[in-house]
Amino acid sequence: MSGDGVGGTRNEAAWTMFEADRASKNLGMRLLSADPGTAVVEMAVGPLMVNGHGIAHGGFVFTLADTAFACACNVDGRGVTVASGADITFVAPVREGDVLVATAQERTVFGRSGVYDVTVRRGEEVVAEFRGRSRTLPGRT
Numbered sequence: 001m002s003g004d005g006v007g008g009t010r011n012e013a014a015w016t017m018f019e020a021d022r023a024s025k026n027l028g029m030r031l032l033s034a035d036p037g038t039a040v041v042e043m044a045v046g047p048l049m050v051n052g053h054g055i056a057h058g059g060f061v062f063t064l065a066d067t068a069f070a071c072a073c074n075v076d077g078r079g080v081t082v083a084s085g086a087d088i089t090f091v092a093p094v095r096e097g098d099v100l101v102a103t104a105q106e107r108t109v110f111g112r113s114g115v116y117d118v119t120v121r122r123g124e125e126v127v128a129e130f131r132g133r134s135r136t137l138p139g140r141t
Helices: 012-019 022-026 058-073
Strands: 030-035 038-044 079-091 099-110 114-120 125-136
Touching: 012 022, 012 030, 012 058, 022 058, 030 058, 038 058, 058 079, 058 099, 058 114, 058 125, 099 125
Parallel strands: none
Antiparallel strands: 030 038, 038 099, 079 125, 099 114, 114 125
């Protein structure tokens, strides 16, 4: 597939899924790249994402990581793949105006299941680590 203009290779399945993802797009996320087993998604932290402590609500950081995970799971178009579970470790606080980049990487796929790690960074600094477990739904493409 041809380049997407932001340094990544377009993979039709992941890009089609992301284009239909109203939740992620309404949060200002951008899919930067999607290649077999990996995806990179960016999001700027806006004023409506800040909690009562003056830092980004962890749910928004989780959603960014989850979106990168979903794109990596669905990059090959082998079927509809969804999360069967996930967890996150918050490493550093995130503030309004920070631009976060989540990089998802497939670790292993076995049968219809998979394990993916996502690192969320602000520049070079790691702010969160996410591990997602996936499941490809039977008979769905």
